[in-house]
Amino acid sequence: MLGKLSVIGIGPGDPELLTLKAVRIIKESQVLCVPKGREEGSSLALSIVEKAVALEGKEVLEAHFPMMKTRKSKGAEKDELDAKWSSAAADMLAKLKEGLDVAFPTLGDPTIYSTFFYLYDKLIELEPDLEIEIVPGVSSINAAAARANIYLGLGNDSIAVLPANYMDNLKSTLSTFNTVVLMKVNKVLNDIVKLLDEMGLADKAVCVSRVGMEDEEVIDDIRSIKQEELNYFSMIIVRK
Amino acid sequence: MLGKLSVIGIGPGDPELLTLKAVRIIKESQVLCVPKGREEGSSLALSIVEKAVALEGKEVLEAHFPMMKTRKSKGAEKDELDAKWSSAAADMLAKLKEGLDVAFPTLGDPTIYSTFFYLYDKLIELEPDLEIEIVPGVSSINAAAARANIYLGLGNDSIAVLPANYMDNLKSTLSTFNTVVLMKVNKVLNDIVKLLDEMGLADKAVCVSRVGMEDEEVIDDIRSIKQEELNYFSMIIVRK
Numbered sequence: 303m304l305g306k307l308s309v310i311g312i313g314p315g316d317p318e319l320l321t322l323k324a325v326r327i328i329k330e331s332q333v334l335c336v337p338k339g340r341e342e343g344s345s346l347a348l349s350i351v352e353k354a355v356a357l358e359g360k361e362v363l364e365a366h367f368p369m370m371k372t373r374k375s376k377g378a379e380k381d382e383l384d385a386k387w388s389s390a391a392a393d394m395l396a397k398l399k400e401g402l403d404v405a406f407p408t409l410g411d412p413t414i415y416s417t418f419f420y421l422y423d424k425l426i427e428l429e430p431d432l433e434i435e436i437v438p439g440v441s442s443i444n445a446a447a448a449r450a451n452i453y454l455g456l457g458n459d460s461i462a463v464l465p466a467n468y469m470d471n472l473k474s475t476l477s478t479f480n481t482v483v484l485m486k487v488n489k490v491l492n493d494i495v496k497l498l499d500e501m502g503l504a505d506k507a508v509c510v511s512r513v514g515m516e517d518e519e520v521i522d523d524i525r526s527i528k529q530e531e532l533n534y535f536s537m538i539i540v541r542k
Numbered sequence: 543m544l545g546k547l548s549v550i551g552i553g554p555g556d557p558e559l560l561t562l563k564a565v566r567i568i569k570e571s572q573v574l575c576v577p578k579g580r581e582e583g584s585s586l587a588l589s590i591v592e593k594a595v596a597l598e599g600k601e602v603l604e605a606h607f608p609m610m611k612t613r614k615s616k617g618a619e620k621d622e623l624d625a626k627w628s629s630a631a632a633d634m635l636a637k638l639k640e641g642l643d644v645a646f647p648t649l650g651d652p653t654i655y656s657t658f659f660y661l662y663d664k665l666i667e668l669e670p671d672l673e674i675e676i677v678p679g680v681s682s683i684n685a686a687a688a689r690a691n692i693y694l695g696l697g698n699d700s701i702a703v704l705p706a707n708y709m710d711n712l713k714s715t716l717s718t719f720n721t722v723v724l725m726k727v728n729k730v731l732n733d734i735v736k737l738l739d740e741m742g743l744a745d746k747a748v749c750v751s752r753v754g755m756e757d758e759e760v761i762d763d764i765r766s767i768k769q770e771e772l773n774y775f776s777m778i779i780v781r782k
Contacts, residue, residue, distance in 0.1 A: 311684070318566065321680060322594065323558035354562065411680070413687035413694045420696070436688035440561060440651070440678045444551070447653035448676035454653045456660070460711070461703040462719070463695065471700070471718060478711060479702070 305398040311411040311439015314514030317353035331405035365390040391424035411441040446510035484538040491529040511536040545638040551651040551679015554754030557593035571645035587647045605630040631664035651681040686750035724778040731769040751776040
């Protein structure tokens with residue numbers, strides 16, 4: 303009898319933004335699977351969860367997840383990444399095959415740029431009968447807008463969300479959409495500020511950094527930001 | 543001493559998708575302000591909240607919120623709507639001025655098409671010192687993708703969210719973005735299915751209706767849907 307796998311959105315960082323359902327399923331699961339530490343050697347997701355749920359007696363499976371570029375890799379690099387994903391999937395499946403329920407907490411909402419979906423196909427390939435429940439969570443995008451006291455959309459507004467490496471379509475998207483959310487701006491901030499300035503939109507933009515975490519910041523004057531000081535967890539919301 | 547106003551995202555319908563923070567603030571607030579019944583005479587938001595939090599002893603303020611078209615109305619109609627919004631704002635302020643904390647629960651996430659933001663400016667205009675906290679919640683968009691077991695974005699994917707009346711830009715948006723979420727499709731379904739068919743995208747689309755509610759539905763074959771039977775709370779997610 304296979305255990306059940308639950309992929310759980312835990313919100314952007316504030317442990318109070320876990321849902322009642324997230325708390326219940328984590329409590330009920332015997333095993334917690336977390337990505338092996340990206341931030342200072344310990345899993346960020348785990349550190350948030352343990353502030354909201356007592357984890358004593360649970361097994362914590364730390365799986366190594368390769369970085370996000372998987373889908374664009376080729377040749378030997380692709381094979382190597384693929385092998386790592388397969389190995390992470392096999393580790394999780396071993397627990398599920400023992401009949402244990404596994405919870406996989408993921409920052410924000412699982413459907414928004416969560417690494418988990420790289421695993422999804424591997425898991426189903428290895429075990430077609432596996433039951434996977436995706437438990438939605440508060441996305442960092444919604445939390446950032448809330449923190450800045452603005453809406454993302456109202457009435458018939460259109461909203462675009464663009465991750466990094468989007469400079470190609472940025473101008474036309476900014477012309478067409480009422481709200482544009484730019485994710486992971488830390489590497490391209492200077493180019494973005496320049497374009498927004500040219501389009502007369504710099505004053506319509508707000509930058510939210512590390513939303514939901516203790517050192518979160520809302521920066522209204524995006525021109526004042528130094529690109530090299532900006533954190534990876536930073537986004538800009540432009541609302542026309 | 544003014545009370546505090548908290549605008550609280552309660553998620554798409556499942557009471558378990560309230561966050562810990564939503565539950566705490568609703569418990570701590572003396573007054574709950576809810577829109578006067580859109581659905582069969584009782585407030586949908588209230589019926590969800592009361593399944594997660596005991597509301598005994600709390601005052602429930604039912605405010606009449608005019609329909610969403612406010613921003614496009616003109617002349618006498620605009621004045622009438624404006625007066626209704628002002629009156630709703632005044633009712634809430636009266637409670638806050640008694641020093642009572644007011645919670646305003648809103649379906650999904652407050653920053654995603656929530657009626658509350660029509661009130662925001664009125665409230666600040668009447669009472670510039672008012673403290674308003676926006677508490678983010680699980681958006682119906684994220685919940686719908688989770689329910690359909692798909693992601694909205696992965697890696698460098700771009701995401702567009704379009705509400706109804708978007709047929710103008712739909713084709714170019716479908717060409718440019720990796721994922722397109724079409725809200726409130728119930729009035730325009732036939733046109734959408736026709737366009738998606740022409741673009742070879744009908745098989746990449748899924749319709750999710752009343753996500754988070756007891757009668758939620760995921761419909762993989764969008765061609766099988768009858769427009770006249772589709773609920774207002776329905777969206778289509780196209781993922782290329």
